[in-house]
Amino acid sequence: MSAGHVVIVGAGQGGLQAAMSLRQAGHEGPITLIGAEKGLPYQRPPLSKAFLKTGEADKLALRPASYFEKKVITFRPGSRVDAIDRQARVVRIGDGEIPYDHLILATGTRNVVPPLPGIDRALGLRTLEDARALRQALERPRRVAVIGGGFIGLEFAAVARALGHQVTVAEAAPRLMARAVSPEMSRRFEALHRSMGTGLHLDAPVAEVTDAGVVLGDGHMIAADLVLLAAGVRPNDALAVAAGLPVANGIVVDECLCTPDPRIYALGDCAAFPDPVSGLAIRLESVQAATDHARTIARSISSGQPCRFDAVPWFWSDQADCKLQIAGLATPEDEEMPAGEKAVLRFRNDRLTAVETLNDAKIHMAARRLLASDHVPTRDILAAKDYDLSAF
Numbered sequence: 001m002s003a004g005h006v007v008i009v010g011a012g013q014g015g016l017q018a019a020m021s022l023r024q025a026g027h028e029g030p031i032t033l034i035g036a037e038k039g040l041p042y043q044r045p046p047l048s049k050a051f052l053k054t055g056e057a058d059k060l061a062l063r064p065a066s067y068f069e070k071k072v073i074t075f076r077p078g079s080r081v082d083a084i085d086r087q088a089r090v091v092r093i094g095d096g097e098i099p100y101d102h103l104i105l106a107t108g109t110r111n112v113v114p115p116l117p118g119i120d121r122a123l124g125l126r127t128l129e130d131a132r133a134l135r136q137a138l139e140r141p142r143r144v145a146v147i148g149g150g151f152i153g154l155e156f157a158a159v160a161r162a163l164g165h166q167v168t169v170a171e172a173a174p175r176l177m178a179r180a181v182s183p184e185m186s187r188r189f190e191a192l193h194r195s196m197g198t199g200l201h202l203d204a205p206v207a208e209v210t211d212a213g214v215v216l217g218d219g220h221m222i223a224a225d226l227v228l229l230a231a232g233v234r235p236n237d238a239l240a241v242a243a244g245l246p247v248a249n250g251i252v253v254d255e256c257l258c259t260p261d262p263r264i265y266a267l268g269d270c271a272a273f274p275d276p277v278s279g280l281a282i283r284l285e286s287v288q289a290a291t292d293h294a295r296t297i298a299r300s301i302s303s304g305q306p307c308r309f310d311a312v313p314w315f316w317s318d319q320a321d322c323k324l325q326i327a328g329l330a331t332p333e334d335e336e337m338p339a340g341e342k343a344v345l346r347f348r349n350d351r352l353t354a355v356e357t358l359n360d361a362k363i364h365m366a367a368r369r370l371l372a373s374d375h376v377p378t379r380d381i382l383a384a385k386d387y388d389l390s391a392f
C-alpha cells in the first residue's frame with residue numbers, strides 16, 4: 001500500500017471522488033484536498049435543474065464536514081493553488097507551499113465568454129453562487145434569453161419556462177445539442193421546447209447583448225431582461241501550462257490519466273485523455289468521467305501499478321419531463337438509426353458507438369452493458385433484431 005502525500009487541486013466532483021477512492025483503496029498516507037470555492041464539495045448537475053426550483057443548497061453537498069475528519073482528509077476550501085513547482089514537488093498557495101508525492105489536477109472548466117459587446121450583462125451557470133443569482137433573478141416575471149442550445153442552456157430554459165417565464169434560446173449551430181446528440185434527438189428536443197412555448201433561433205449566432213436584450217447576427221432582436229450565457233466551457237489548464245505540462249484542449253494525459261510527469265495526474269473536465277475505443281484524445285464534461293477517472297487514479301496510486309482507464313462513457317440531461325441518457329461516445333458525423341420512440345443508435349463504420357434513450361433507463365443500462373462487453377454486436381446482428389437492445 002502507498003503512503004505518500006497525495007495533494008488534489010480542485011474539490012469538485014472528481015477531486016472529492018479521488019480522495020474518497022484513495023481511502024477506499026487503502027491509501028494510508030496523508031491526503032490534502034484543495035478547493036478554490038468556499039464550502040463543502042457539491043454536485044453541479046442539480047444547479048440547472050431542481051435547485052433552480054427548490055433552492056435547497058443543503059441537498060447538494062456530496063459529503064458532510066464530518067466525513068473529512070473521519071477519513072483523515074485535510075480539506076482546504078476557499079484556497080486557490082497558484083503554482084506547481086515540479087522540481088521542489090510543492091504546490092503554492094499565496095505565500096505558503098504544500099509538498100506532494102503525488103499530485104492530482106481536478107480543476108474543472110470555466111465558461112467560455114465570447115468577445116461580444118455587452119456580454120458582461122449576461123449571467124453564467126457554473127457554480128452554486130451562479131445558480132443562486134439566477135434563482136433570485138427568476139423570482140420576478142422575466143423575459144429570458146439563453147445564449148447556447150446545449151445541455152445546460154436547454155435545462156435552464158426548461159426550468160425557466162416551467163416557472164412561467166417567457167424564454168427564447170439562440171443557438172449558433174443549425175440544431176440543438178449538436179456536439180453531443182444525433183440529428184434525430186435534436187429534432188425531438190426542438191419539438192419538446194417549442195411545445196412548451198419556448199422560442200428557438202437556430203443557426204443564430206449572437207452579435208451583441210444590450211440593455212434591451214440580445215441582438216442576433218442577422219439583426220433580429222430578442223427582447224430580454226435576463227440573459228444566460230451557456231455557450232460552452234474551457235478547461236482550467238493554466239497551472240499545468242505554467243508548470244510546463246502539455247495541454248491541448250485539456251491537460252494531456254495517457255491511458256492511465258498520468259501526465260508526462262509520473263507524479264502528476266489529471267482527471268475530469270480538465271483532462272484530455274485517449275478514448276479507450278478510438279485512441280483519439282477526448283475531453284468529457286460529465287460526472288461519470290470525473291468519478292471513473294478518480295477511481296482509476298486512486299487504484300494506480302494505492303497499488304503502485306499504473307491502471308488503465310477503460311470505462312464506457314455515459315451522460316444524462318433532464319429537460320422538462322424528458323430524461324435523455326447517452327451511453328457510449330458518438331461524433332456528430334456518426335450515422336443515426338432511430339429504434340422506436342425511445343432510442344436512437346449511433347454507428348461509425350457499422351460499429352455501434354453510442355445509444356441515446358428518452359425516459360428509458362432499462363435500454364440505457366442494456367446499452368452500457370453491451371458497449372462494455374467484449375462482443376458488441378455488429379450492425380447486421382442489431383438490424384436482424386430491429387435494433388431492439390433488450391433482445392441482447
Ligand SMILES: Cc1cc2nc3c(=O)[nH]c(=O)nc-3n(C[C@H](O)[C@H](O)[C@H](O)COP(=O)(O)OP(=O)(O)OC[C@H]3O[C@@H](n4cnc5c(N)ncnc54)[C@H](O)[C@@H]3O)c2cc1C
Pocket residue numbers: 009010011012013014015034035036037043044045046047048079080081082106107108109125126127152236239267268269270284285286287288290314315316317318
Ligand atoms: C449547471 C451544470 C449542470 C450539469 N449537469 C450535468 C448532468 O446532468 N450530467 C452530468 O454528467 N454532468 C453534468 N454537469 C457536468 C459535471 O458537473 C462536471 O462534468 C463535473 O462536475 C466535473 O467534475 P470535475 O471534478 O472535473 O470539475 P468540477 O466539479 O467543476 O470541479 C473543479 C473544481 O476545481 C476548482 N479549482 C479550479 N482551479 C483551482 C485551483 N487553482 N485551486 C483550487 N481549486 C481550483 C474549481 O473552483 C472547482 O470547484 C453539469 C455541470 C453544470 C455546471
